Amino acid sequence: MLKMTEKEHSHSQSAILGLQHVLSMYAGSILVPIMIAGALGYSSKQLTYLIATDIFMCGVATFLQLKVTKHTGIGLPVVLGCAFQSVAPLSIIGAKQGSGAMFGALIASGIYVILVAGVFSKIARFFPPIVTGSVITVIGLSLVSVAMGNMGNNAEAPTAQSMILSLLTILIILLIQKFTKDFIKSISILIGLVGGTIIAAFMGLVDPSPVAEAAWVHVPTPFYFGTPKFELTSILMMCIIATVSMVESTGVYLALSDLTNEQLDEKRLCNGYRSEGIAVLLGGLFNTFPYTGFSQNVGLVQISGIKTRRPIYYAAGILVVIGLLPKFGALAQMIPSPVLGGAMLVLFGMVALQGMQMLNRVDFKNNEYNFIIAAVSISAGLGFNGTNLFASLPTTAQMFLTNGIVIATLTSVILNLIFNSRRSTENEN
Template sequence: MNKMLTNSKAAALGLQHVLAMYAGAILVPLLIGSAIGFNSEQMTYLVSIDIFMCGVATVLQLVVNRYFGIGLPVVLGCAMQAVSPLILIGTTKSIGAMYGSIIASGIFIILIAGLFSKIKRFFPPVVTGTVITVIGLTLIPVGIEKMGGGMKSAADFGSGKYLFLAFLTVAIILGIQLFAKGFIHSLAIIIGLIIGTIVGSFMGLVTLAPVAEATWFHFPQPFYFGAPIFEWSSILTMILISIVSMVESTGVYFALGEVTGQTIEEEHLKKGYRAEGLAIILGGIFNTFPYTAFSQNVGLVQMSGIRTRKPIYFAAGFLMVLGLVPKIGAFATIIPEPVLGGAMMILFGMVATQGVKMLSQVDLNEDGNLMIVALSLGLGLGVTVVPELFANLPAAVQTFTGNGIVMTSVTAITLNILSHHGRKKQAVEMVVEEGNLIDLPETV
């Protein structure tokens, strides 16, 4: 099917990728901009340039060259874990310090890309499968909340009309996946979103006000909010966040490698990190935010069955056009929350399923593997559900302990190293006892 992928089909798949990540992409600028107190004109620029730079950041990963680009069908968007720290920097320091710290963190990522890429040997299937499973499971509640209307605190959360629309969308996507053939089968998500939005309009859940209020054209402008200020504590905070993002991106890269049948080597990771760092630097220059690989699009690649980068090139192009022409981009914002929630719940479930599939290849009867999976899943999901567990720790520490994906990654990697060291030591003792020394593998 990939060999017969025409431009029109690739464009449709690309649009599907845009719709899957659009809400998450614009959420970061909306949250940060409103917290800092930006006016409507500033917010318009913030959202538009963010979408434009999502497209640029994605292209940097798609185009493989000597220095950067991982070459996987990956879509980049704003890192959600950066929201709270950036709001804190922007409100207590200055907007200039906020963007200075972003630029500095991007430079930091590029500088350590080679060193960080060597962590590949710490990601055997037992670790990677566990991390990918948690990525999907920790995102599912986001989709569930949207299915109920978007805000759990709302008085009408979980009302009948929201649930009807959400499960109608799920039913449409499921029906297309089960009964449709050929290319239509690959477009299950976008068809579900379109039909769900049309039905939602008859229920009074769609408004065209965002389209009417949006401008026709908005051109990117460097340092729109002023020159960057490089303040050391802000930079240190964003460096910590960048490490968190790199860990999450590593999980996404390995997930996509598994889906597309590609082996991810150190060189791939190094170029991927560099592209991410370059995207973050450009984000700081054009006054947007840090970028990272979006895990929801992994599920879409798996569901569509299209493993090539061609649809992602179209997705990147659409994002840049949407960023330059806000009035067009505003159409994607009219999709009702329950419709988005139904689609997101399926996509995130697909990501978790990919992780379970990888774990099915692991011998859980082998010493340590069962405990690696059990403890890593428990801690990762635990801090996601009860983030208050580490509320009394320093803020810098909470950057790591409050993120379920990072907690899972650190736990799984650490336990895998300890388990492997124990097995290796035991093997050495057995060999020595037999008087037959041999060379043992160094891989973890």
């Protein structure tokens, strides 16, 4: 295991370590715009913009968190990437209300996070592992159906070729997990995407035209998809999702605090949340997506033993540069849907297991209420996700009630308050 202090490694070594962080989060981050663009039928040109600008904003968001100022920055080696929990709600809002409502809701939710950052830093106790574990488990499991659709090339009658390609992609990822370790193991999803695409190229299934058509350089454009529309139901939904992201980021911050032996007080937590809110606001203005701390990069900090921020500054710089070069973004469009589906299946399974690991820290033995909280929250989140039970209700009500992540969040928070609030009060006394 590589262990260094800031004085012991050069800028070139820091740049290499920063590149490791970029590679570790790249696959996960580009999947979000690919999935949302696919759900909304965006063109190749629009998807190229989304991916390039998304990567650029990942770098900007990471810069915001690195340096502690009076009002911003968690000051830990954290990398921010696109939040998976935003995929389903943004796809629903975009499909039912249009792109303007989608990005308007993001702008409003960014402002919401900035405004509640101080309050949220004081009420983190309302989001214990029973809540966060249930919600993150639902996030992973609810996205599995999207992976399965891509594995079959989103066709009504998937071909054997599509299934073979997706299974070969999964096999590559499993072999990397089995026979490698440390950093190479941490980018198994990315290697699977590259390997699956190479196999697909030999099968004649790769279209290089998006790369040829993409410009070499671009500058992110405010309101690229038009004027934002501020629709109340969409805003409420994205504020709930923003709260879920803050809960997830709290876990990332606390893990990094433990690894770096740095104490986190309410002030620094507030700064971290506020920076995340600014990043979400900028995402809405430049028509990308919300950002949150990436947990896979916490693992890389632990693997490398590097506990300083210098490599992360390089990672943020690399992301900004790549984001200004649309041809890099267009490369992702060469990945066939079955390859994406295979990688998604593994990745979303990992997300679900991350939630289950959080639930593993919950005291089920001495608190029987936690069983019912997790059981009802996960069941409701998965059961209500995309259901047709509410087809007779107004569109705005359907947007809420058919979003599994929103339902799981509300259910787990409310049930935890009902069943565990008295227990928490007794423990404090």
